[in-house]
Amino acid sequence: MAAAIGIKGHCAHCDITFELKPWQLNAIAIHEPFECPYCQHTLQLACPRQQRQFKALDHWSMAPPGMAVFTCAVLIVALVAEWVGLLTVIGQLNVSLLMLWVHFLVLRYVRHKRRLIVNLQAIKRLPLEHLTRIACARLGQQ
Numbered sequence: 001m002a003a004a005i006g007i008k009g010h011c012a013h014c015d016i017t018f019e020l021k022p023w024q025l026n027a028i029a030i031h032e033p034f035e036c037p038y039c040q041h042t043l044q045l046a047c048p049r050q051q052r053q054f055k056a057l058d059h060w061s062m063a064p065p066g067m068a069v070f071t072c073a074v075l076i077v078a079l080v081a082e083w084v085g086l087l088t089v090i091g092q093l094n095v096s097l098l099m100l101w102v103h104f105l106v107l108r109y110v111r112h113k114r115r116l117i118v119n120l121q122a123i124k125r126l127p128l129e130h131l132t133r134i135a136c137a138r139l140g141q142q
């Protein structure tokens with residue numbers, strides 16, 4: 001989840017939008033409530049649509065490394081094709097430029113996808129057992 005940092009949470013109680021920390025993202029991922037850093041209300045992501053969006057981020061955060069490998073592979077293949085005479089120098093440059101352009105577009109799309117603000121609903125105080133679990137999750141992350 002580290003790559004997905006940049007997601008913001010909006011507290012429904014105090015109406016403040018704040019950057020979510022990795023342990024808070026983890027809490028959301030495992031459907032554990034956590035405290036708002038401003039009003040100390042217990043928050044949870046309750047909207048199913050946003051939960052799906054949040055899960056999809058996991059998938060998107062994986063895209064850039066895979067994309068970098070793919071782009072490098074295409075550039076090398078184009079270079080080799082030029083060496084063995086399959087492509088002209090101009091052809092090789094065209095393929096390389098096209099690939100870098102596609103790479104740039106994908107990165108932009110991924111960055112856009114990650115700009116998510118999740119609406120966190122304030123929920124009732126939790127039993128002690130829940131709070132202990134949150135504390136454990138938090139300690140485990142730091």
Ligand SMILES: [Zn+2]
Binds near residue numbers: 011013014015038041
């Ligand atoms: Zn709050």
